[in-house]
Structure formats: C-alpha cells, structure tokens
Amino acid sequence: MKKLTIRARVTIWYTLLLCVLLFCIIWSIQVTSRAVIKGELYEDIAFFVEKNAEEVEWDDGEIEIDDDFKIRENGMVCLVYGKEGELLAGKLPSDMIVDYPFADGQEINFPARGREYYLFDKEVRLEEGHSVWLRGLIYDRETERVLEASVESVFLVLPLFLAAAAFGGYFIIKQAFKPIETMICTVEEINAGSDLSKRIPVEGGKDEVYRLAINFNEMIKRLETEFEVEKQFTSNVSHELRTPVTVILTQCEIALEDSELSEEEREAFEVIRRQAHRMTQMIAQFLMLTRLEQGVEEIRKEKTDLKELVEQVCAEKQRLETGKPILCMELFQDIETYVNREMVSRLLFNLLDNACKYGKDGGRVFVSLKEQEGEIRLSVRDEGEGIPEEAREKIWNRFYQAKHRPDAGLAGGIGLGLFMVKEIARLHGGRVELESESGKGSTFTFCLKRE
Ligand code: ADP
Numbered sequence: 001m002k003k004l005t006i007r008a009r010v011t012i013w014y015t016l017l018l019c020v021l022l023f024c025i026i027w028s029i030q031v032t033s034r035a036v037i038k039g040e041l042y043e044d045i046a047f048f049v050e051k052n053a054e055e056v057e058w059d060d061g062e063i064e065i066d067d068d069f070k071i072r073e074n075g076m077v078c079l080v081y082g083k084e085g086e087l088l089a090g091k092l093p094s095d096m097i098v099d100y101p102f103a104d105g106q107e108i109n110f111p112a113r114g115r116e117y118y119l120f121d122k123e124v125r126l127e128e129g130h131s132v133w134l135r136g137l138i139y140d141r142e143t144e145r146v147l148e149a150s151v152e153s154v155f156l157v158l159p160l161f162l163a164a165a166a167f168g169g170y171f172i173i174k175q176a177f178k179p180i181e182t183m184i185c186t187v188e189e190i191n192a193g194s195d196l197s198k199r200i201p202v203e204g205g206k207d208e209v210y211r212l213a214i215n216f217n218e219m220i221k222r223l224e225t226e227f228e229v230e231k232q233f234t235s236n237v238s239h240e241l242r243t244p245v246t247v248i249l250t251q252c253e254i255a256l257e258d259s260e261l262s263e264e265e266r267e268a269f270e271v272i273r274r275q276a277h278r279m280t281q282m283i284a285q286f287l288m289l290t291r292l293e294q295g296v297e298e299i300r301k302e303k304t305d306l307k308e309l310v311e312q313v314c315a316e317k318q319r320l321e322t323g324k325p326i327l328c329m330e331l332f333q334d335i336e337t338y339v340n341r342e343m344v345s346r347l348l349f350n351l352l353d354n355a356c357k358y359g360k361d362g363g364r365v366f367v368s369l370k371e372q373e374g375e376i377r378l379s380v381r382d383e384g385e386g387i388p389e390e391a392r393e394k395i396w397n398r399f400y401q402a403k404h405r406p407d408a409g410l411a412g413g414i415g416l417g418l419f420m421v422k423e424i425a426r427l428h429g430g431r432v433e434l435e436s437e438s439g440k441g442s443t444f445t446f447c448l449k450r451e
Pocket of ligand 1: 355382384386387395401402417419
C-alpha cells in the first residue's frame with residue numbers, strides 16, 4: 001500500500017469507506033422497513049380480530065356468531081376456538097401450522113413453508129363465565145420478497161455507483177494534487193541538474209500548497225545564496241593558495257637538488273614536497289569543482305589515446321606513492337576516443353588515490369582499460385576493506401567521508417574525490433559503477449559510450 005501514490009491511496013480508502021457506509025445504510029433501511037411493515041401487519045390483524053370479537057355472543061346458553069363475523073378478509077383469517085382448544089368456526093389454511101397456546105394479545109411471527117405469517121390471539125369473555133378464543137392469522141404480504149428485490153437492485157447498481165465515485169474522486173484528487181505534481185517536477189529538476197536558480201511556479205490563492213511553494217522557493221533562494229558565497233569563497237581561497245604552494249614545491253625541488261644535504265634534511269624536504277604536492281592536487285580539485293559547479297567548465301573533448309593517458313596518470317601516481325601499493329596494469333587495450341583529457345586524468349587520479357588510501361597496506365591496485373559491448377570500461381580495483389553497504393549511496397556526495405582517517409592528515413582527503421568522479425562521468429555522458437565486497441576490496445569502473 002505504501003508503494004502507491006497518495007492519490008491512489010486516498011481513492012482506495014474513501015471507496016472502501018463509501019462501501020462500508022452504503023452497506024450500513026442499506027442494512028438500516030432494511031431493518032427499519034421490516035419493523036414498520038411488521039408493525040402495520042400487527043395493527044391490521046389486531047383490528048380484524050377486535051372487530052370480529054364484537055360479533056361473538058352468548059345467546060340462550062350457546063355461542064352465537066353473527067353474520068357480520070368475517071372468517072377471511074384481505075389475506076387475513078380469523079378462527080374461533082372453544083375453551084378446550086376445539087375449533088368452533090373457520091378453517092385453518094393447509095399451509096399454516098399453529099399449535100401455540102393461546103395468550104391474550106400475543107403477537108408471534110411464524111416462518112412457515114418459506115413464507116412468514118403473524119398471529120394475534122384474543123380471549124372474548126361471554127356471559128355466565130363462558131369464553132372463546134379468537135385467533136387471527138395474516139400472511140406476511142410479500143415483505144421479504146419486496147425487500148430482497150430492492151436489495152438485489154441496489155446491489156446491481158452499487159458497483160456502478162462505486163466505480164463512478166472512485167473515478168470521480170480520483171479525478172478530483174488528481175486535480176487537487178496538480179500543484180503538488182508541479183512542485184515535485186520542479187524539485188526533481190533542481191535535484192537532477194543541481195540548478196538552484198529554478199523556482200516553483202506560484203499561482204494566486206492562499207491555500208496550503210501556495211504557502212508551501214512560497215516557503216520552498218524562499219528556502220531554495222537562501223540555499224542558492226549560501227552556495228554562491230561558499231563557491232566564491234572556495235574559488236578565491238584556492239586561487240590565493242595556488243601561488244604559495246607552487247613556490248613551496250619549487251623551492252623544495254631546488255633544495256633537493258643540493259647534493260650536500262644530510263640524510264635528515266633530505267627526508268624533511270621530501271616530506272614537505274609530498275605534502276605540498278598533495279595540496280596542489282587538492283587546490284586543483286577545488287578549482288575544477290568550482291568550475292564544474294559554475295558551469296564554466298565546458299566539455300572540450302579532444303581525440304585522446306586513452307591507453308597513453310591512463311599509463312601517464314598511473315606512472316605519476318606510482319611516482320608519488322613511493323613504497324605504497326603497487327599499481328598493476330591488468331588489461332590495456334588501445335582505445336582512442338573523444339574526452340576532456342584534464343577531466344579524465346582527474347577522474348582516474350582520484351580513483352587511484354582512493355585505491356591507495358583505502359587499499360590494503362602493502363596490497364596492490366589493479367587498473368584495467370578495455371572495450372566491451374560498445375562501451376569503454378576503465379576500472380580501478382583495490383584489495384582494501386571494501387565499502388559498507390549503507391555508505392555506498394552516500395560516498396558520491398560532496399564532502400562525504402565514510403571512513404575518516406584522522407591519522408592520514410592531508411592524505412585523508414576531504415570527501416570531494418568521488419563527487420568529482422561522478423560529475424566528470426556525468427559530463428561525459430557516462431557513469432561510474434561500484435562493486436565492493438567486505439574484506440575483499442572495491443572496484444570502481446568508469447563506463448563511457450564509444451564515440
Ligand atoms: P575522500 O577520499 O577525500 O575521503 P572521496 O569522495 O574520494 O573522499 O571518498 C568518499 C569516501 O568513500 C571516503 O571517505 C572513503 O570512506 C570511501 N571510499 C572511497 N574509495 C574507497 C575505496 N577504494 N575503498 C574503501 N572506501 C572508499
């Protein structure tokens with residue numbers, strides 16, 4: 001049920017409710033009509049018996065029944081019984097079985113041979129202590145049949161009525177939800193393209209949806225402003241940092257060329273050089289990120305020998321990872337295609353960087369490049385801990401770090417690597433697949449359609 005839309009759920013609920021209400025109404029109408037009809041039948045038979053009672057007299061030591069006494073009338077029958085229960089006048093219809101003891105004014109209904117009939121007794125006291133019993137009988141005048149027929153016809157039209165109510169209701173709810181649908185579409189568009197300049201179209205009115213849309217637009221506006229400030233800040237800081245870090249790096253290179261350095265001094269300069277290099281990478285990452293987000297980074301694709309590019313990036317990474325996991329080139333095919341060299345280098349570098357950071361100590365990192373079913377597949381596999389199931393969706397988000405490594409210092413990263421990988425793949429019209437097994441490692445594959 002939860003998988004259904006609100007529209008469908010509301011329609012189902014109110015149709016069910018309508019069904020239950022209709023059943024209750026039909027049932028109560030049936031009960032009341034039966035009670036009313038029954039009341040009328042009792043009134044008729046009581047009146048008939050009372051009238052006949054006036055026609056029974058005691059005359060000269062005998063019971064005398066006047067001519068006005070009516071044994072049958074309008075489907076009613078009146079019988080006269082003596083004190084001992086012997087029938088004095090009238091004839092019991094063959095389909096009636098009445099062996100009830102007499103009781104003054106008793107009203108009983110009898111189901112007999114598929115039909116119901118009602119009974120009314122009255123004791124008529126005559127002179128000299130004599131008395132007779134009058135018993136009135138009346139058939140139920142087709143009450144059940146009429147009621148059943150009406151219920152049947154109600155049940156025939158009920159499905160049509162319910163279908164009309166369900167369709168009508170669904171249509172009304174759909175109309176009512178239209179502004180919400182529009183909101184969802186806009187939010188989805190914002191989400192898909194990360195375009196915070198979009199707004200939910202707001203039409204007049206002061207209803208709840210209007211207020212929600214206004215507040216939502218306000219919220220997006222604030223987010224947009226804050227993101228702009230943050231982007232501008234990142235961009236400025238990165239630009240400002242680039243020059244001093246480059247100077248540090250250059251000075252380190254120069255210092256390391258000095259052959260008179262002691263072992264300790266050389267080690268210290270090596271450390272500075274490595275970290276300055278990492279900072280350069282981070283700054284480059286930040287700058288590319290701001291360019292990507294500002295939409296400045298136009299995809300300028302050029303014909304590229306992918307094998308050569310991958311080998312270059314791997315060699316550079318291997319040079320930086322002195323003594324760390326060894327890069328293994330598993331399968332390399334000669335592939336030429338159109339890509340943005342700088343971006344794809346960044347993508348691969350980030351994947352290799354993660355494989356080295358989160359791979360097994362002393363373990364290896366496997367890189368493969370192949371073409372399969374019209375798709376170029378560039379994979380980086382490590383032998384690390386793997387990525388927990390619950391983190392696999394989130395690792396692609398900006399600044400998300402599933403496993404923070406405070407010990408790693410700058411090498412620990414800032415949670416931007418995979419976000420950029422995903423963005424670069426998206427801008428190339430490709431995707432990144434992840435396979436990960438706990439304790440065995442992870443494989444990230446950049447898949448790109450052959451151009
Ligand atoms: P960073 O490496 O700077 O933390 P990333 O965006 O590159 O940020 O990665 C996000 C998170 O994904 C990392 O913090 C890490 O926990 C996890 N991750 C990425 N690559 C791997 C990998 N190869 N093996 C295990 N975990 C990984």
